[in-house]
Amino acid sequence: MARTQALPIQIATGDPRPIGKQIVDAVRMRIATGELEPGAQLPSVRGLAQQLTINPNTVAKAYAELTAEGWLESRQGLGLYVAPPRQRLSAAERDRRMDEAIQAFVHEVAALDYPPDRAIARLDKALGVLAKKSA
Amino acid sequence: MNETRHAGYVIETRGLTKRYGKKIAIDHLDLAIESGSIHAIVGANGAGKSTLFRVLLGFLPATSGEARILGRDSRRLTPSDRERIGFVNEEHTLQGWMTVAAVTAMQRRQYPRWSQPAFDEVIGHYNVQVGQKVSQLSRGERAGFNLALSLAQRPELLVLDEPTLGLDVVAKRAFLETLLHSNAVEGCTVIYCSHQMEEVERVADNLIIMERGALRNVSPPDDFRSRVSHWIADIPFRGPDPRTIPGLLDAQRIDGIHHYLVLDQGEEFAEFLHACGARDVHRLPVSLDRAVNSFLSKQHAAPVAA
Amino acid sequence: MRDIFKAEWLRYRLWILAYAVGHLLVLAFFNRLVDLGQQPINVRRLFGAVYAITGILLGLHQMGTWRRPNQWINLLHRPVAPRRIAAGLIGAGAVALLAGVVLPLAAIVAWQAWGTPRIVELRQAILPAAALLIALCGYFAGAYGLLADRRYSAAGLVLLAWIAVADASGPAALAVQALACLWLLAMVLIAFRPDLGEAPRSAMATVVTAVPVQMAVYMLLLLAGFVGELLWIMQGTHPNNMSTPPRGGHVEAERMSGRERMIAGLAGATSTDAALWREQVVLSDVHELDRQVRSIGTRGELNNTMPIEFDDPETRSHWTFSHGRMRFEGTGLADGRPAGELGIGGGNVAFDAVASPAGVLPGIAKGDATIIAGNTLYQYLSAARRVVPRVSVPHGEWLLGTTPIGGSLAVLSDRSVYVVDGRHLLDGETPPVPRYRVPIPGEPGDLYTTELVELVDGYLVSFTFTQRAHTMLGAPPYQTVLWVDDAGRVTPVATHALHQDFPTFYRYTAWWASPVMYRVREMAAGLFAPVDPLGTTAIPPIPGSVRALAAVLALLSLCIGGWVAWRRASSLPARAAWTLGCGIVGIPALVGLLLIVPRREGIVDDTVHAVPAT
Incomplete structure (x- = not known):
């Protein structure tokens, strides 16, 4: 049985993203980058809440969302584990979310008046972490 | 009893x-x-x-x-x-x-x-x-x-x-x-x-x-936060009269760009801004701090700079 | 409760300890200088005031720290009933006063009793109890001052004022103090509740609060009158302070010399001898009759109403009257040792009233002194160490003073003037029978002064009744001159009314401000009090104009009070009771209503909400 994996994430209050969303994003990112491997056990709700000094209900909600999206799986009485990789969303849903993400990004960049080529270069570098994992 | x-x-x-x-x-x-x-x-x-x-x-x-x-x-x-x-x-x-x-x-x-x-x-x-x-x-x-x-x-x-x-x-x-x-x-x-x-x-x-x-x-705090949104709009000349802006909490004009914090406004607010002559409209989420503070300071908002 | 008591005691114990030590030192110091057990009322008032202020400060400090909103919530928001919390705080306050005020005092009394030959009887032994009650009253008044609504929270002081003016003496004074204390305790308990400063809820609580508040308002009204009087004095038209008092008035009469007064008294005389008398008065001595006894002491009283100690320089002894033994107790001036007991005559019989030294008379031996007790003047014979009766007035009268007039002695009692042959006065075995008796044509409380002129064929006696003419209780001022012929027949010579210098409404202020409160004040001051035989006056009836003014004021406060009660009080009985109270008590009740029953907070009627709640 796997030991509980440390979850070295940070949350920031005053961020436009709610704390729950920040946890979801951070866990997703760590699974995507391979820092959290399938089968790894996550900290308990209480444990993570204590680590971050936040309301346990917030952690519980974030975990529930991650479980619903298929990132995590719950083993009865044992806790939460990183789920084996599988296609978590339908192709159409993936495309829709991708469009959304690109839209948001482009809007942001446009508002920043940032030269597109430099933006693409930096995006490429940022996406590199994902590529590393699939490599 | x-x-x-x-x-x-x-x-x-x-x-x-x-x-x-x-x-x-x-x-x-x-x-x-x-x-x-x-x-x-x-x-x-x-x-x-x-x-x-x-x-x-x-x-x-x-x-x-x-x-x-x-x-x-x-x-x-x-x-x-x-x-x-x-x-x-x-x-x-x-x-x-x-x-x-x-x-x-x-x-x-x-x-x-x-x-x-x-x-x-x-x-x-x-x-x-x-x-x-x-x-x-x-x-x-x-x-x-x-x-x-x-x-x-x-x-x-x-x-x-x-x-x-x-x-x-x-x-x-x-x-x-x-x-x-x-x-x-x-x-x-x-x-x-x-x-x-x-x-x-x-x-x-x-x-x-x-x-x-x-x-x-x-x-819940997140529900409240999602009610408030931050819109950035590039409107040439003067913006719309603040009194006509639906759900307005806070309006600022920074370097000629209008920033609006509004309550309970969906995508139709973009249309409103376009109708007011906005060229470019962005919607941003806000932090809880900002959402609550703008909500609370609405009553004594500073007049919008012309 | 026990915990709160302990916590509170812990908080004050060092202060209390310091106070107790300081107090003990001060008492010990003064007790070396004088006998603290034998002091007149003003000294006792000073001590009482210090104890009351001690209590007030403790109450103010204790409740002042607790009454701040957060402290108050911290104190009362616990699973203990407010009454029990109050009991804890008050218990600590009471124990603090017990330790700081009573223990040092009790220690001094004990020292006095067992360490000195000074007299310690019940009236001295209960002094610590009186101190405790006064300090507690102050403490409650201070506590109430901070707990109750600011607008009337000072009303607790009224009960302290009651203690200061009450006429009760001895253990009865303790009863008055205990009553005041209980009343204040009730007020504090009524005010001690989570929602501080709110109007009392029950009818009983309202009454307990309203009576002192109304009395306080009444006292303030009188105080306002007093301030007005000060302005009157500053203006220079106050009869007492004018350089020339109003002609024919009682102030003028009081300022005259005895001779002038006697001449003025004879002005209206129609007797054929009047002209002759006037001439004689100008030539003869006019004797103002001395009064050695100004007020009469009550047995067992806490304070010495009259002096009861005298020294005998011949035998080097000091004599103090004992209320318990009704005899004088002696101590050696040199060694402080007990020097025996002094009753009347050879049998050392107890005096039948509190005895007071009354100075010396011409012809008495060195070291001798006179003593007045009840209806008799005694002589203390230093050499024989005996007290013998010299002059008596009839039973039921109080001998107030003696004045030597030539070979005679004029004796003033509360009812009569006697002239006694002085020749064998000091060597006779039994008191002589007075030669003349002149009944005083008025009440002893009104009598200002008595003059006597020896004529060739008798005496002229003038009585001036102006003592309390400036108040509503005194008889209208007048002067009467009587002639006593050699046979002892008393013939009226002239009586003339003096002009009333003070306007009617001024004299009756205390009454028309609120007849009911006036009555309450009189009753409170006289509660358990002994009757003062020298205080009786010929009280004139209240003039119609004053009654009319009081009625108008009552009606006015009835109308305004009814209107205010209707708007402010919540229930019908409350409205009716306040309205009735305003009608009966008058202005004090009206002001009390305005102070106690707050204006109702208006109901908000705008229901516009800019942003609806979700």
């Missing part, structure tokens, strides 16, 4: 009004707080929070309306009702001339459901010696001691009125940690009143916003 209990509500007010002369501190407040979880009450100074607590605890008579706490009329709280309600104020008022041990012993004798383990657990987070005089404790230690006393009473309802006011970062953190993770808090409804949005974001299940004695919002 023929008082009807409203099951599930720890605090219930109906048409509650409190006036000080001409000044209205609480204005027809209808508030129902369900039992369980942590409720944050947020409001600017003078929003009526402290007045509300004083009315609820029977320390101030209401001008009109009803106030109930744990199902009991606030004006008729019995000693056993008071036993079930913990109250911690921002000054952490305790008998400064007594030792920690003496204060603890006194509370222990007065509260029949006193839980020594709960007290020991909470006080363990703080460097408090039992032989110390209360007046010799630092503000943070006093806050912790006060919280330990309140939690050891095993209250069903714990009201914290700005408990971390004036605490340094470390003490604040310790206080929140205790509040969130102590076993003693389990099964206890917590009303947390604070100006610190950072704390509210961390602890609150439910966000109650009061303004000028009236209730303005009751929802």
Whole structure:
């Protein structure tokens, strides 16, 4: 049985993203980058809440969302584990979310008046972490 | 006792009004707080929070309306009702001339459901010696001691009125940690009143916003945050008349670009901005801090610079 | 309760200890200088005031620290009934006063009793109890001052004022103090509740609060009158302070010399001898009759109404009257040792009233002194160490003073003037029978002065009744001159009314301000009090104009009070009771209503909410 994996994430209050969303994003990112491997056990709700000094209900909600999206799986009485990789969303849903993400990004960049080529270069570098994992 | 209990509500007010002369501190407040979880009450100074607590605890008579706490009329709280309600104020008022041990012993004798383990657990987070005089404790230690006393009473309802006011970062953190993770808090409804949005974001299940004695919002903090959105629009010449902007909380013009914080506006707000001649429109989420503050400062927003 | 008591005691114990030590030192110091057990009322008032202020300060400090909103919530928001919390705080306050005020005093009394030959009897032994009650009253008044609504919280002081003016003496004074104390305790308990400063809820609580508040308002009204009088004095038209008092008035009569007064008294005489008398008066001595006894002491009284100690320089002894033994107790001036007991005559019979030294008379031996007790003047014979009766007036009268007139002695009692042959006065075995008796044509409380002129064929006696003419209780001022011929027949010579210098409404202020409160004040001051035989006056009936003014004021306050009660009080009985109270008590009740029953907080009627709650 796997030991509980440390979850070295940070949350920031005053961020436009709610704390729950920040946890979801951070866990997703760590699974995507391979820092959290399938089968790894996550900290308990209480444990993570204590680590971050936040309301346990917030952690519980974030975990529930991650479980619903298929990132995590719950083993009865044992806790939460990183789920084996599988296609978590339908192709159409993936495309829709991708469009959304690109839209948001482009809007942001446009508002920043940032030269597109430099933006693409930096995006490429940022996406590199994902590529590393699939490599 | 023929008082009807409203099951599930720890605090219930109906048409509650409190006036000080001409000044209205609480204005027809209808508030129902369900039992369980942590409720944050947020409001600017003078929003009526402290007045509300004083009315609820029977320390101030209401001008009109009803106030109930744990199902009991606030004006008729019995000693056993008071036993079930913990109250911690921002000054952490305790008998400064007594030792920690003496204060603890006194509370222990007065509260029949006193839980020594709960007290020991909470006080363990703080460097408090039992032989110390209360007046010799630092503000943070006093806050912790006060919280330990309140939690050891095993209250069903714990009201914290700005408990971390004036605490340094470390003490604040310790206080929140205790509040969130102590076993003693389990099964206890917590009303947390604070100006610190950072704390509210961390602890609150439910966000109650009061303004000028009236209730303005009751929802989970994230739901409230999602009601507020930040729009950036490039509108040549003058923007629309602020009075015509739906749900406007805050308007600013920075370097010729209009920034609007609006409440309860969906994508149709983009259309509104376009109709006003906006060339480029962006929608951004906002932090809870910003959402609440803009909501609260709406009443005294600075006039929009032309 | 026990915990709160202990916590509170802990808080004050060092202060109390320091106070107790300081108090003990001060008492010990003064007790070396004088006998603190034998002091007149003004000294006792000073001590009482200090104890009352001690109590007030303790009450103010204790409740002042607790009444701040957060402290108050911290104190009362606990599973202990407010009454029990109050009991804890008050208990601590009471024990503090016991330790700081009573213990040092009791220690001094004990020292006095067992360490000195000074007299310690019940009236001295209960002084610590009186001190405790006064300090407690102050404490409650101070506590009430901070707990009750600011607008009337000073009303507790009225009960302290009651203690200061009450006429009860001895253990009865303790009863008055205990009553005041209980009343104040009730007021404090009524005010001691979570919602501080709110109007009392029950009818009983309202009455307990309203009576002192109304009395306080009444006293303030009188105080306002007094301030007005000060302005009157500053203006220079106050009869007492004018350089020339109004002609024919009682102030003028009081300022005259005895001779002038006698001449003025004879002005209206129609007798054929009047012209002759006038001439004689100008030539003869006019004797103002001395009064050695100004007020009469009551047995067992806490304070010495009259001096009861005298020294005998011949035998080097000091004599103090014992209320318990009704005899003088002696101590050696040199060694402080007991020097025996002094009753009347050889049998050392107890005096039948509190005895007071009354100076010397011409012809008595060195070391001798006169003593007045009840209806008799005694002589203390230093050489024989005996007290013998010299002059008596009839039973039921009080001998007030003696004046030597030639070979005779004029004796003033509360009812009559006697002239006694002085020749065998000091060597006779039994008191002589007076030669003349002149009944005083008026009440002793009104009598200002008595003059006597020896004529060739008798005496002219003038009585001036102006003592209390400036108040509503005194008889209208007048002067009467009587002639006593050699046979002892008394013939009226002239009586003339003096002009009333003070306007009617001024004299009756205390009455028309509120007849009911006036009555309450009089009753309170006289509660358990002994009758003062020298205080009786010929009280004139209240003039119609004053009655009319009082009626108008009552009607006015009835109308305004009814209107205010209707708007402010919540229940019909409350409205009716206040309205009725305003009608009966008048202005004090009206002001009390305005102070006690707050204006109802208006109901908000705008229901517009800018942003609806979700």
